[in-house]
Amino acid sequence: MFMQGWNKGHSRRGMLAATSGMSSAVLAACAGGGAGTGGSGGQAAAGGTIKPEAGNLVWFLWDAGPERLPYYEQIAKGFQAQNSTVKLELIPPLPGTGTYFDKLKTQVAGGQQVDIIGASPVWVPDVGASGVAKELNSFMARDKDFKIGDYAKGVVDGATWKGKLYMLTLFGNFNLLYYNKALFDRAGVKYPDDTWTRDQVLDAARRLTQRTGNADTDVFGFNFARDLNNVLPWIWQNGGEAFDKAEEPAKATMSSAATLDALTWLADMVNRHKVAPGEGGATPPAFGTGRIAMMTQGVNSLGVVAREAQFPWDVAIHPKGKNGRPNYAGTLYYGVSGTTKLPDAAWSFTKYLCGVPGQRLFVQQQIGAPVHKDLEKEYVQIPPPPANRKAVIDTLPTLKALPKTLKMMDIYNPVFGTVLTDMWSGKVSATEGARDIDQKVGAILGT
Numbered sequence: 001m002f003m004q005g006w007n008k009g010h011s012r013r014g015m016l017a018a019t020s021g022m023s024s025a026v027l028a029a030c031a032g033g034g035a036g037t038g039g040s041g042g043q044a045a046a047g048g049t050i051k052p053e054a055g056n057l058v059w060f061l062w063d064a065g066p067e068r069l070p071y072y073e074q075i076a077k078g079f080q081a082q083n084s085t086v087k088l089e090l091i092p093p094l095p096g097t098g099t100y101f102d103k104l105k106t107q108v109a110g111g112q113q114v115d116i117i118g119a120s121p122v123w124v125p126d127v128g129a130s131g132v133a134k135e136l137n138s139f140m141a142r143d144k145d146f147k148i149g150d151y152a153k154g155v156v157d158g159a160t161w162k163g164k165l166y167m168l169t170l171f172g173n174f175n176l177l178y179y180n181k182a183l184f185d186r187a188g189v190k191y192p193d194d195t196w197t198r199d200q201v202l203d204a205a206r207r208l209t210q211r212t213g214n215a216d217t218d219v220f221g222f223n224f225a226r227d228l229n230n231v232l233p234w235i236w237q238n239g240g241e242a243f244d245k246a247e248e249p250a251k252a253t254m255s256s257a258a259t260l261d262a263l264t265w266l267a268d269m270v271n272r273h274k275v276a277p278g279e280g281g282a283t284p285p286a287f288g289t290g291r292i293a294m295m296t297q298g299v300n301s302l303g304v305v306a307r308e309a310q311f312p313w314d315v316a317i318h319p320k321g322k323n324g325r326p327n328y329a330g331t332l333y334y335g336v337s338g339t340t341k342l343p344d345a346a347w348s349f350t351k352y353l354c355g356v357p358g359q360r361l362f363v364q365q366q367i368g369a370p371v372h373k374d375l376e377k378e379y380v381q382i383p384p385p386p387a388n389r390k391a392v393i394d395t396l397p398t399l400k401a402l403p404k405t406l407k408m409m410d411i412y413n414p415v416f417g418t419v420l421t422d423m424w425s426g427k428v429s430a431t432e433g434a435r436d437i438d439q440k441v442g443a444i445l446g447t
Helices: 022-031 041-046 069-082 100-109 121-130 137-142 153-158 181-187 198-208 228-237 257-271 299-308 343-353 356-364 373-380 390-398 408-425 430-445
Strands: 055-060 086-091 116-119 168-173 175-180 294-298 313-316 330-336
Touching (some): 055 343, 069 086, 069 343, 086 343, 100 121, 116 121, 116 343, 121 408, 137 343, 153 168, 175 181, 198 294, 228 257, 228 408, 257 430, 313 390, 330 343, 343 356, 373 390
Parallel strands (some): 055 116
Antiparallel strands (some): 116 330, 168 330
16 A cells, blocks of 8 residues: 555645745745755756666655546556665645645645656646746656657647646547437437538537427537637637737737637537527536537546446547647646655656556546557557547647646636636627636736
8 A cells, every 4th residue: 555644754734834935935945955865866867877766755646536546556566566666655635725736835835755746737837937846858868768759749748838848648638529329320410520520510419409398308419518628629620729829828819700709609509509508507418418419528538438328429539620620638747846856766757657557557447548659559449438449549649738827727717717607608798708808818917
């Protein structure tokens, strides 16, 4: 068992210290050196080949639900079997309010040992700028066995800030078009394929929608995951953007013609054509209920749908637009803490975790998509459903990094999440919502 909790050196009092002046405290902590158990410590990364230091690594788990802990523990055992002088301590996020990232910064500022850290793509600018994570380019330059080109370019771009890489990817997430084959067969509608555009989606959705007069039994021809990440493919394929620049934007551009057109199309699916659920703020039924004929949602839903759906279903690649079919590079990232005293050991474990051994476990359980090329062939051989796993592999070259700004956590849910919800429900029009987002984001970005 690796889940040991905080040891004597990891007191809760120390953990919760330093809640003021967080940024400067984090930077100061990350600047500190010190030797690890093996004696080479923070200086090991200065040059020479990678030599994992002997000692104990503290792995602060991100996305550590109880159903995933056995996979993390199996990965730790596999690494320790190959590196007998390195021991791993798995630490879940401490209970209480605040995000994982808030707690991570508190740990670092409080002087607690942290060697392996997780991150969402939204946090990449912060972990890089604050020094919470080490840049990985120096490790890659010394590790001749590691090839960053083995990873899908989109997830690598997503982990990069100011030209430096800070994270590796455990698995990928992006949109697919899920469809209920029984509902398609009943309506005599052809299954979606890689030729479909949003025009075909609307036409099919109209034919597939079945209004019964009972909100609990209505069947909707279409639905879509509604947060910014999942909306971006519809914006990008239409030639639009959410911001004026992908990195350090000065403003949001939701009111631009191509972006607004995509938003209007999605809102109209709910409120005008009434082929998608959610009008008036009603909670949409999940795809697995059998009441949604087709839906764009993440690869990370494959496992849940496979376990729960009581009907035949499959997936297709995301519908294309005039700008192709760019898709968002969602992912679960892990990296090396800026305060680690065992940098080579931490790097060695990170590349094992996010390499073939670690990715394989999560991919086989359909928790995410393979983003390492050596896993692609075995992924398509996993028994169905879905049968069309090729749609997952064919999407990988289209992945595009999510927009990056140091203020994204002030923007993502507080602005985009709130206003997009109002837009889909019909509380505001797409034009009103887009204008509201642009104004609120501009105030936060100072433009």
